[in-house]
Amino acid sequence: EAQVTQNPRYLITVTGKKLTVTCSQNMNHEYMSWYRQDPGLGLRQIYYSMNVEVTDKGDVPEGYKVSRKEKRNFPLILESPSPNQTSLYFCASSSPGTGGTGELFFGEGSRLTVL
Amino acid sequence: AQKITQTQPGMFVQEKEAVTLDCTYDTSDPSYGLFWYKQPSSGEMIFLIYQGSYDQQNATEGRYSLNFQKARKSANLVISASQLGDSAMYFCAMREGPSGGSNYKLTFGKGTLLTVNP
Numbered sequence: 001e002a003q004v005t006q007n008p009r010y011l012i013t014v015t016g017k018k019l020t021v022t023c024s025q026n027m028n029h030e031y032m033s034w035y036r037q038d039p040g041l042g043l044r045q046i047y048y049s050m051n052v053e054v055t056d057k058g059d060v061p062e063g064y065k066v067s068r069k070e071k072r073n074f075p076l077i078l079e080s081p082s083p084n085q086t087s088l089y090f091c092a093s094s095s096p097g098t099g100g101t102g103e104l105f106f107g108e109g110s111r112l113t114v115l
Numbered sequence: 116a117q118k119i120t121q122t123q124p125g126m127f128v129q130e131k132e133a134v135t136l137d138c139t140y141d142t143s144d145p146s147y148g149l150f151w152y153k154q155p156s157s158g159e160m161i162f163l164i165y166q167g168s169y170d171q172q173n174a175t176e177g178r179y180s181l182n183f184q185k186a187r188k189s190a191n192l193v194i195s196a197s198q199l200g201d202s203a204m205y206f207c208a209m210r211e212g213p214s215g216g217s218n219y220k221l222t223f224g225k226g227t228l229l230t231v232n233p
Binding site for chain 1 (some may be wrong): 148158165208217226
């Protein structure tokens, strides 16, 4: 089954404790991206990657890091989480000609709470 | 300026009736794509429908149709014969640039929470 898998789905952590949210896709997509969703703000892009070893900042990259060492994986790293990073996080992937639309395929989301 | 505007934070509709969710967009790129996603209370993002800027006809997918008015820069989602399971948050999104190009980024609106009443 074609899917984007994120882990963990739910996490409560404390300020300053480094954490990583993993993302893996099995559709051989070149493009992967992270979004955060906050009430009243919709989804905003954090980082994206056009291919292996190619990453770039989105609209809200502060406080986050990413890496793309393998095509299928695109982890999101919070080196020193703060309460304002409490959010619902989505990983998404896509590829040229996907469905003819370039739609994004989303993971199920990771709900992160930073105390 | 916001690129995607959804002016209805919440909407209510009776079961079996039709409902229109509004979306306006702003871009100077002649080639773009417009998407609608559904987010039920379980949280996942479900792709519903797509409209390309050069598509001549309005997109339809089952009970979903997209009322595309290019001159007005609007891309409203119409859900016919609403069902209880349609209760969810709905997001309008835009990709600037052609499908199959180098830009995959979607810019999202703030969403509309639709409640279907029995």
